[in-house]
Amino acid sequence: MSESVPQTAWHLERCHLGALACWRIRSADAELLVAEQGAQILSYQRTDEPPIIWLSEQASFQIGQSVRGGIPLCWPWFGDLARNPTPIQAMYLQPTQAPAHGLARSLPWQLDDLISEANQICLNFSLSTKELPHWPHAVQPKLSISLSDRLSITLENHNLSDRPACLSQALHTYLAVSDIRQISIQGLSGCRYLETLEGWEERQQQGDLSIQGETDRIYLHTPPLLRIQDPLWGRQICLKAEGSESAIVWNPWVDKAKRLSQFADDAWQRMLCIETANVLEDSLKLAPDGRSRLTLQLWTEPLD
């Protein structure tokens, strides 16, 4: 006798937040909100749990402007272009006016298909790079967002040109925490990192990382699994990466919070960015017809 597998009922709704067209996906277990602009996940929450993804209460939802929170995509470079390896800088023809974190997060992406199955729903987005301003390269990025008992995000690139293409990228995940001063991050012990707040000095992580002030670090040779232990909420957020060996850990703390757009003065207490990346020595060089694939899986587990 075959056992019947319980099926998830997905409720899909097209909606607008401010000027941005979005998809809201609900099941009995979770709710996910995705904007078409930037193919940006805006929020993600499991039923009876605090949010997993943080979205700023001061977020503004405007055409051509990245939203503070969720998972913006940094592509085809991460951070300040001038801090990227030279071949990545050379791909952009107007380096003196390069926007932070590349071009993709504020551009319209297209939803190519939406596949709803028994226990998983998947949204597949692509970005037309034919007319990317000052970046004349035939590299096709695709982003797939899949929701089941966890959230999976896959960013793929395909170099359709006849020349090598060099890029850096990141899933700039804003995670929700009870109190940044009470959490700790497991998995980075022993990793080298660049302390961008101290002249990009190279250091080595000793033990678990707790956040006690402004933090902006690029970790290298990162392991696949990182965990944020959050005792006040009795849970840990697990981040499992494939195709990435670098990660940025960022919290603006008190002073920088006051200077950030779409960010309340005290919001630093409730968020933490762990950005699953391909940066610096882990950045991408795609041969003609070459492909890359970066996946992040996110889920929570109760703390013992």
Ligand SMILES: O=P(O)(O)OC[C@H]1O[C@@H](O)[C@H](O)[C@@H](O)[C@@H]1O
């Ligand atoms: O304000 P933005 O462009 O979204 O960037 C936010 C932060 O993004 C992080 O990735 C950087 O390491 C920080 O230096 C930066 O402040």
